[in-house]
Structures are given as C-alpha cells and as structure tokens.
Amino acid sequence: MHETRHISFDLNFLLAHYSEMNERRKSPLGDGGHILNDKDDVTHLLILRFQQLLSDGVLSPGAKLPPERELAAAFGVARSSLRPALKVLEIMGVITQKVGDGSYLNKDASSVLSVPMEFLFLLDDTTLQELSEMRLMMEPGLAAKAAERANAQHIALLRQSIVDLENSKDDRVRLVASDLLFHRAIFQASGNRLAGRLFHTIHRAMLNMINVTSQLVDLEHTLHFHRPILVAIERRDAELASRLMTDHLIDARDLLLHSREQESSRQLRNHLAAGMSVRKRASKTVPQSSAGQTKVPKTIAAIRSSSRLI
Numbered sequence: 001m002h003e004t005r006h007i008s009f010d011l012n013f014l015l016a017h018y019s020e021m022n023e024r025r026k027s028p029l030g031d032g033g034h035i036l037n038d039k040d041d042v043t044h045l046l047i048l049r050f051q052q053l054l055s056d057g058v059l060s061p062g063a064k065l066p067p068e069r070e071l072a073a074a075f076g077v078a079r080s081s082l083r084p085a086l087k088v089l090e091i092m093g094v095i096t097q098k099v100g101d102g103s104y105l106n107k108d109a110s111s112v113l114s115v116p117m118e119f120l121f122l123l124d125d126t127t128l129q130e131l132s133e134m135r136l137m138m139e140p141g142l143a144a145k146a147a148e149r150a151n152a153q154h155i156a157l158l159r160q161s162i163v164d165l166e167n168s169k170d171d172r173v174r175l176v177a178s179d180l181l182f183h184r185a186i187f188q189a190s191g192n193r194l195a196g197r198l199f200h201t202i203h204r205a206m207l208n209m210i211n212v213t214s215q216l217v218d219l220e221h222t223l224h225f226h227r228p229i230l231v232a233i234e235r236r237d238a239e240l241a242s243r244l245m246t247d248h249l250i251d252a253r254d255l256l257l258h259s260r261e262q263e264s265s266r267q268l269r270n271h272l273a274a275g276m277s278v279r280k281r282a283s284k285t286v287p288q289s290s291a292g293q294t295k296v297p298k299t300i301a302a303i304r305s306s307s308r309l310i
Contacts, residue, residue: 042085143245144238146189154189
C-alpha cells in the first residue's frame with residue numbers, strides 16, 4: 001500500500017522565509033499590511049511561494065500540503081481568499097485536491113516551476129504584437145528542427161491538421177482548432193521537450209491570435225502557407241521549412257497590423273463625424289446677429305468658419 005507523504009510545515013520557519021522574500025520583492029500584502037483578499041493576488045502569491053519552497057527544498061513534488069488553516073496563517077492570507085486560489089492552482093495543474101484527504105503538490109516539479117510564466121499569459125495583458133514577435137523569433141527554428149527530426153507520427157499529425165482545416169469550411173471552431181494543431185505538431189516534431197512545454201504555456205495566447213487572423217482571410221489563404229511547410233518538413237528541407245514558416249508568421253503579423261490600422265481609422269472617422277454633428281447642432285442654437293448687436297471679431301469668425309471644414 002502506497003504510503004501518503006505528508007510534509008508538515010514549520011510555521012515559524014515559513015514566516016521567517018516569507019519575510020526574506022519580502023526584502024527581495026514588493027510585499028504582497030496590501031497597504032498597511034492588510035491581509036490579501038483578491039483571488040488573483042493570492043493565487044500569484046501562492047505560486048511564488050510554492051516555487052521558492054520547492055527551490056529551497058522545504059517542499060518536494062507530490063508532498064501533501066497542510067490544512068487550509070495552517071496555509072492561510074503561514075502565507076498571511078485570508079482563508080476565504082485561499083480556497084478559490086487553491087482551486088485556480090488545481091485548474092492550472094499546480095496542485096491536486098482530493099476530497100476527504102487534502103491537497104497535494106503536482107508530482108511533476110518542472111510543471112510547477114514553469115507556472116509563473118503561464119500565469120503571466122493568463123493574467124497579464126500580453127499583446128498580439130508581443131506574441132507575433134516571439135513566434136517569429138522561435139517558430140522558424142522549430143520548423144527547421146521538425147524537418148530534421150519529425151517522425152512518422154508527427155508527419156501524420158501535421159497531415160491530419162491540414163485535412164481537418166480543409167474540411168472545416170464554415171465551422172470556425174474547427175478551423176481555429178485545426179490551425180492550432182498544425183503549429184502544436186511542429187513544436188512537438190522539433191524534438192525539443194522545452195519547446196513542447198512552452199507550447200502549453202502560450203497556446204491560449206496563440207489560440208486568441210489565430211482566432212483573430214482567421215476572421216481576416218479565407219480558408220485557402222491559410223492552407224496556402226500550411227501545405228508547403230508540411231512538404232518541406234516531409235522532404236527534410238530544414239532551410240525551406242524555416243523560410244516558409246517565417247513567411248507565414250510575417251503574413252499573420254501584417255494582417256494584425258492592417259486590422260489594427262483599419263480599426264484606428266474607423267474610430268477616428270467616427271470621432272470626427274460625432275464632433276461635426278455636435279458643432280452643427282450648436283451652430284443652430286446661436287442667435288443671428290442684428291445691426292444693433294456687437295459684431296463678432298473677424299479673427300473669431302475665421303476660426304469658426306475653418307472649424308466647420310474639419
């Protein structure tokens with residue numbers, strides 16, 4: 001029978017450890033030292049603390065965590081905020097909660113330690129431009145490695161992604177999923193395990209980017225890029241695979257930039273149209289000057305006249 005491993009926290013040690021962390025970074029407590037109550041703040045704090053405790057050897061992967069009361073006291077958070085934060089950590093794969101037994105750290109230490117980067121993509125406002133830049137720096141190289149290392153299973157997955165894309169037609173969910181599958185297969189086919197982990201970190205952001213670009217072009221446009229990349233990988237032509245992937249990602253980047261420019265132009269036109277409408281309504285309420293009234297200075301009249309031309 002497997003023996004449950006329970007690592008008991010020394011609360012004094014943890015609190016001292018917590019104080020050291022505060023000297024290295026801004027205190028996670030609110031102004032005046034109030035206990036954190038925001039779920040995102042508490043979740044971020046727990047991730048940083050678990051990461052540090054793992055690095056320092058205080059905790060080990062698979063360890064059973066103390067009860068909520070002890071965790072809340074050790075980390076200086078409210079129990080009412082701790083519970084939803086633990087649930088978020090479970091969804092993210094950091095911990096496992098077993099009814100009637102307790103919470104356990106994930107046995108895969110590397111996935112726990114990689115969570116802060118994933119947390120950045122989940123909670124921070126990572127822009128599509130930043131993602132485009134990172135993909136351009138990374139994916140052409142991965143495509144080249146895929147051409148060198150892809151096995152039969154990887155090739156089959158790439159082919160299947162293209163077949164699914166061809167059959168997606170008006171099914172946008174299937175279209176986006178097939179597009180993402182193609183890129184995931186290349187990450188995996190590169191043979192670099194860190195690349196595979198990185199995909200799982202950024203795949204939500206990539207999904208959002210693909211969802212945007214898929215609405216800007218037709219299906220054949222995407223297939224025009226995917227098919228040649230597959231052929232290059234099948235032929236073990238690393239240089240060609242890298243160049244084609246670069247072309248694909250530059251095209252996606254330019255689509256996003258063009259879309260953003262069009263949206264900015266549309267907003268500007270709407271703003272100018274709204275301003276002109278306001279000026280027209282205002283001009284109708286201004287009483288006409290009579291012979292007995294003071295004349296409007298020529299300079300002001302000229303300004304008013306020119307403003308109507310905008």
